[in-house]
Amino acid sequence: MSTTASLNSTLTSTGAAVPPCDVLIVGAGPAGSACARVLAQAGVDVMLVDQHPPGRDKTCGDGLIPDAHQALARLGLLNEVMRRAQPVSHVGCIGPRGGRVDVPGSLAVLPRKELDAVLLQGARDAGARFEQARFEAALEADGRVVGARLKRGDEVVEVRSRWVVLATGAVPKALTAAGMCERHTPSGIGLRGYVKAPQMVGKITSLEVIWDQAVRPGYGWIFPAPDGHFNIGVGVTDSHRVLGGRALKKDVNLREIFERFVTAYAPAAELMRVGELVGELKGAPLRFTLSGAKWTRPGLLVTGEAAGSTYSFTGEGIGKAMETGMLAADALLAHADDTRARAAYEAGLSALKPKFQLYEGANRVNAHPWLADLVIWRAKKSPRVLRRLAGVLNETSNPGNIVSLKGITRLFFE
Structure with a gap:
């Protein structure tokens, strides 16, 4: 060659x-x-x-969304990965007031180790x-x-x-x-743990992403993994600020946020109560x-x-x-x-x-969780909005437009 x-x-x-x-x-x-x-x-x-x-x-959320599937397909490794992974059909978006919308997509979960x-x-x-x-x-x-x-x-x-x-x-x-x-300095930080909880299989079936005041300015997640395990964690996507030319970590304690998350979100509380934490909670930096x-x-x-x-x-x-x-x-x-x-x-x-x-x-949704409530409310009423959310997963929709002033205005007129 x-x-x-x-x-x-x-x-x-x-x-x-x-x-x-x-x-x-x-x-x-x-x-x-x-x-x-x-x-x-x-x-x-x-x-x-x-x-x-x-x-x-x-340390990772382990979620494989459509762009990961496409990359694995090009590499010729998608079938091998899916043979080991936990397939998932939806992302469950949960807002601070408990509203929920399930967004369909080609999804799976496989621990990064595998x-x-x-x-x-x-x-x-x-x-x-x-x-x-x-x-x-x-x-x-x-x-x-x-x-x-x-x-x-x-x-x-x-x-x-x-x-x-x-x-x-x-x-x-x-x-x-x-x-x-x-x-x-990193752009953000995350904290993840694995919980073995066969009792929760069938109860948590989506890639659940939760916005709540308890985890502000971040979000929480629970992803079903293979063999009765679940990946649970919290992330803060704006963890550092620039002050006087220096990048400094904001007053963010991920373990405290994690504790607030598993207290505020009932399925997380149940998962931690009935399940067994496998290993330790682990944190990691993120670069965006x-x-x-x-x-x-x-x-x-x-x-x-x-x-x-x-x-x-x-x-x-x-x-x-x-x-x-x-x-x-x-x-x-x-x-x-x-x-x-x-x-x-x-x-x-x-x-x-x-x-x-x-x-x-x-990313403004993480700082202002009420925006998640608004989008979820409209998506439950409008198939077109739901398709736009699915488009975010498939990279055919602009996620920024959905939560911009213009996008929010459109939510009420679609």
Whole structure:
């Protein structure tokens, strides 16, 4: 293949402790594994590294909405994921006054521990090599990234590559080490736990998202997972503020919000009462709206949540992480030239940016839960409004328009 040949032609013998590769991908989550699978299927020599061993846990809501299904279908892994996942037919939107509307969609739940294992195995099956190692720094020559310094066990090794792709998630350490971090604080934060409660199977069947004064300025969720388990958590999508040029965490205590959530929302209270908490509640940072990091520099691309691929308002990021990872792979396959490959990737992300900004606009629901009551009330009365909500899931409707002044006015006249 010409692209592979052009990548290989730039590699030279360096005496590194690890053989060189065409593309070194750091991070074996959804973005990194998706990028690795697409490249490896095209014959590119890919090395995929992660500081954790395969099967590591990841704090996440675990919901797979339509964009995740589409990405998995392109990767050829949808059937394998759905064989393991809990299929779900609706998102249940619950407002502060108890109003509810069920929005249909292609949905499922699979714990990230299992999903990431499927994606990593898919990359390896396509021919990608995997190593457990931690990114320490980028290697540079003549102003271009030409590989990375990795810590593997107690030794530090150098890997030379034509390209490095950072898919290292929301923690900014690797971004900072590579000189790509523009914002060290997260956009939001989430807290998640797993509860085993076979007694609740059949009682909670939707991806339930709850807005309430008790969880303001965030939201709560309960998602049915496989084998009688449930993913329960709370998220705050605007957890930090800029003051005097510094980003500071707002006065937000997720554990307190979680306790208020399971007290205020009766199904959550019942779930925690009859179920068994599996492990501990775990928190994690979130990076939204394709912001907070440089997307490229010569020889290096940033993808997935490291690039801010999670939506604000909903906190969903699995599908967009895979999508951005595949955009990175597509750019590298289409262009041997560094400048053109970077430009193609940045153009792909820029094309997604308006969607993220619209979700940022819809984020006002989390700060003003009464807006959820209003939209739910109208959706129960208007099939057209319900279709628009379904369109938000399918990315055919503008979520920001629904809760804008114009959108709210339209609710009363449809």
